[in-house]
Amino acid sequence: MSKIEREKQTVRKMIELYCRHHLHQETMTEEYQHLADYACQRLDHCRFGEKKTVCKRCPIHCYAPQEREAIRKVMRWTGPRMMIYAPKAAIIHTYYMLKR
Template sequence: MKNSKIEQSKKIVREMVELYCRRHLKTDTIPEEYSHLIDYACRRLDHCRFGEEKGACKNCPVHCYAPKEREAISRVMRWAGPRMLFYSPKAAILHLFGK
């Protein structure tokens, strides 16, 4: 399923981490730790027990991220989330409304 909810979530995670690295860390290349974070988040999404019925991870009753990765993705999303409205408005709006 090319346009599945899981695939859309993966795309948004990648975009947010890339934006964070480009603007907040001021680097055009994604550092290894953030590349690992993208891979980790995508693996977690692939194995989400709720599948296509999943909601936002922050509202999930099951926290499947390890503490280190959970803290890192939260930091990235807190910074990049509001800025996504300017850099990728369509993706941000779809994500906000869970479409």
């Protein structure tokens, strides 16, 4: 699986987890479905391709301000919980975040 595809899966898992536990929704609301689609679109068009770093460490911030704030909110809440709900994805993400 490519790095981009893995990141798409991870961001979707994080948004789904946020909706399920924070919003008490089993499925993503339209707002968060838009956010997941937007994040995947940004990953598809990343200028660094397979050599990209994690988005937090990227020198180019390609998210629009509204979506950037929304994804930060999701990541802030979901990040610490990923080791419980998706440990493999959390470990891989942490590895790439620490890798330079």
